[in-house]
Amino acid sequence: MANKRLLLVEDDRSLADLVTFHFERAGYDVTRTGDGEEALILVDEVKPDVVLLDWMIEGISGIEVCRRLRRRATTANVPIMMLTARGEESDRIRGLETGADDYVTKPFSPRELVARVAAVLRRVRPALAGEQLAYADVEMDVAAHRVRRSGHQVPLGPTEFRLLRHFLEHPGRVFSRERLLDAVWSHDPDIDARTVDVHVRRLRQALNSEGRSDLIRTVRSAGYSLDCDG
Incomplete structure (x- = not known):
């Protein structure tokens, strides 16, 4: 089985060396850069399974790199984990709203980071081949x-x-935020109910582009459902 491909975008060389060491030991092929422009080129060449993206990097900021990757059809589905010294809730929400799937605040444990990336990849991988x-x-x-x-x-x-x-x-079934947390995020302790709202809003925006009708119904004090009659 081929190694998983990881694109690391981090301009702190010592930190990049440390992260590269741990991911290569865990069986990843790591490609690294500290420049946002180069990251956007490498993502097409490497076709990574996951992107580790520092918020503060040379050239284009990490948040802008994330935004551009999400706009491309070829990279819209690639998991993105942001690495940053910004720990405020508003920064975390901004990262999620821009398209990040997870968010790790520095300093962090490299072993935990490897485990968090593995968890994201497990959630992304489809369970049943050919399911429609x-x-x-x-x-x-x-x-x-x-x-x-x-x-x-x-x-x-x-x-x-x-x-x-x-x-x-x-x-047609209504799911509370807590039930969605359990079903979609597997009770990740770093994910809260507000994060559910962020991702539902992003899903709505994608599905409802070009003036299409809203298929996701918000049920006050209850949660959300997929309901074309809502």
């Missing part, structure tokens, strides 16, 4: 990790993909 899900005009190919609405491809980040998959498996 559909509701209204939304179609999901789980194995190919593709979503279409009215025949048009919908680029989704890994977390939004998992969230939509859960809704597609239970159309």
Whole structure:
């Protein structure tokens, strides 16, 4: 089985050396850069399975690199974990809203970082090859990790993909934020109910582009459901 490919975007050389050492020991092929412009080039060359992205880097900022990767159809589904010294809640929410799937504040344990990346990759990997899900005009190919609405491809980040998959498996059913945390994030202690709102909003924006109707119903004091009659 081929090694997983990791793109590390970090301009602190000593930290990059430390992170590279731990991921290579865990069986990853690591490509690294400290420059945002170069990262956007390397992502097409390397086709990484996951991107570790520092917020404060040379050239284009990490947050802008994240935004651009999410806008590209070829990289919209690549898991992105942000590394940063910014620990404020507002910064964490901004990172998530921009497209990051996880967020690690410096200083951090390299072993924990490897475990967090492995957890993200496990959540992203489809469980059943060839599985097809559909509701209204939304179609999901789980194995190919593709979503279409009215025949048009919908680029989704890994977390939004998992969230939509859960809704597609239970159309019409209302899920509380806590139930969604359990189903989609597996009770990750670093994820809270507000994060669910962020990802639901991102999923809505992707599904409802070009003026399409909103398929996600907000049920006050209860949660969310996939409901075309909502």
